[in-house]
Amino acid sequence: MALGDKVRNNQVLLRHFVTGFPKDSDFELRESTIELSIPQGSGVPAVLVKNLYLSCDPYMRTRMAKSLQVKGYVDSFQPGSPISGYGVSRVIDSSFPKLKVGDYVWGFTGWEEYSLITEPEKLFKIDHTDVPLSYYTGLLGMPGMTAFAGFYEVATPKKGEKVFISAASGAVGQLVGQFAKLFGCYVVGSAGSKDKVDLLKNKFGFDEAFNYKEEPDLDAALKRCFPEGIDIYFENVGGKMLDAVLLNMNVHGRIPICGMISQYNLDKPEGVHNMAMTIFKRVKMEGFLVFDYYHLYQKFLETVLPQIKEGKIVYVEDFAEGLENGPAALVGLFSGRNVGKQVVIVSHE
Numbered sequence: 001m002a003l004g005d006k007v008r009n010n011q012v013l014l015r016h017f018v019t020g021f022p023k024d025s026d027f028e029l030r031e032s033t034i035e036l037s038i039p040q041g042s043g044v045p046a047v048l049v050k051n052l053y054l055s056c057d058p059y060m061r062t063r064m065a066k067s068l069q070v071k072g073y074v075d076s077f078q079p080g081s082p083i084s085g086y087g088v089s090r091v092i093d094s095s096f097p098k099l100k101v102g103d104y105v106w107g108f109t110g111w112e113e114y115s116l117i118t119e120p121e122k123l124f125k126i127d128h129t130d131v132p133l134s135y136y137t138g139l140l141g142m143p144g145m146t147a148f149a150g151f152y153e154v155a156t157p158k159k160g161e162k163v164f165i166s167a168a169s170g171a172v173g174q175l176v177g178q179f180a181k182l183f184g185c186y187v188v189g190s191a192g193s194k195d196k197v198d199l200l201k202n203k204f205g206f207d208e209a210f211n212y213k214e215e216p217d218l219d220a221a222l223k224r225c226f227p228e229g230i231d232i233y234f235e236n237v238g239g240k241m242l243d244a245v246l247l248n249m250n251v252h253g254r255i256p257i258c259g260m261i262s263q264y265n266l267d268k269p270e271g272v273h274n275m276a277m278t279i280f281k282r283v284k285m286e287g288f289l290v291f292d293y294y295h296l297y298q299k300f301l302e303t304v305l306p307q308i309k310e311g312k313i314v315y316v317e318d319f320a321e322g323l324e325n326g327p328a329a330l331v332g333l334f335s336g337r338n339v340g341k342q343v344v345i346v347s348h349e
Helices: 056-064 133-137 141-155 173-183 192-204 216-224 237-248 291-310 325-335
Strands: 004-014 027-035 047-057 083-095 103-112 115-118 162-165 187-192 208-211 230-236 247-256 284-287 319-322 342-343
Touching: 004 162, 004 325, 027 325, 027 342, 047 103, 047 133, 047 208, 103 133, 133 342, 141 173, 141 230, 141 319, 162 173, 173 187, 173 230, 192 208, 208 216, 208 230, 208 247, 216 237, 216 284, 230 237, 237 247, 319 325, 325 342
Parallel strands: 162 187, 162 230, 187 208, 230 247, 247 284, 319 342
Antiparallel strands: 004 027, 047 083, 047 115, 047 342, 083 103
16 A cells, blocks of 8 residues: 555444443444545644554543533543544654654554544654554553552652552553552552452562452451551542542552542442541542643653563553454453453554
8 A cells, every 4th residue: 555545444433422331332333435645735734644553441431421521631422433542553644743654653543444643742652662562552651651640649659658459450550559569569459350369469469459349348358458557549440449448548648549430331420438537537639630741751661661671560461353343342341351451453564
């Protein structure tokens, strides 16, 4: 294929706004075409990319709802249009001086084979290709930066502190646990299956882990793992887990709020009943978005790349092959079907 050719461009569309748990049937695969060149005369810098890997992330569920109207957050998907998210791509054509043909990038792109990106300044050029490119959907991309910023910048850890992570085998949680261990903390994680608990303890080096689905009393489970209380809770799920954690926080504990996956599919979010503990124990809870910390990306790479190469940080990915299998992979996040970072392979080039 040459520049200027017209080629097939399969796309994943949202059929309609979603209530409750998303289903494969909420999406459709549409075949369209695209010209492999940037349209002339727009006057706006742009890049045309071939998408290689797409990232499945829990926040994408909030974008499937019509009611998402939060200033400073990402917009809702529009029914009948391709959905979008983080991905890894190769530049096919460029009118943006900082990116040239053949460069690899990560950032927001469409769930399609080729995407025309009209805000190329928001893309990150990939300079380090001696690690798997798929890592830039996770370990070296948005989830990695989320873990790094949430742990080091928001939680402000101290050596020897006791750290609890929910959804700990996911794209972010597995990294927070490893950062905390490398920092010198005691680390416990919760996950939703025996295999995931084994992964936390045997591959990621957590001190302890438990399957929350097998615990009739979350408060008792936390007291068993943290007889001296929790200093940092990295919050990924919300709901009953947050309620139980609040009972077990130490004085001046910190709770960086990264996600609340247990609430995203509910028509009416659950209440939290133990908030008074934040007063009695002077607990700091802070929600954060990774966008606010992208200025630290070079510092993050300088920290993490050597740790990867030295084998101090490991990462587990769960691949779905083909764009047509993207919706099932995305939907599977909300039933815990994935083990590790869920990635959709669009093309092996």
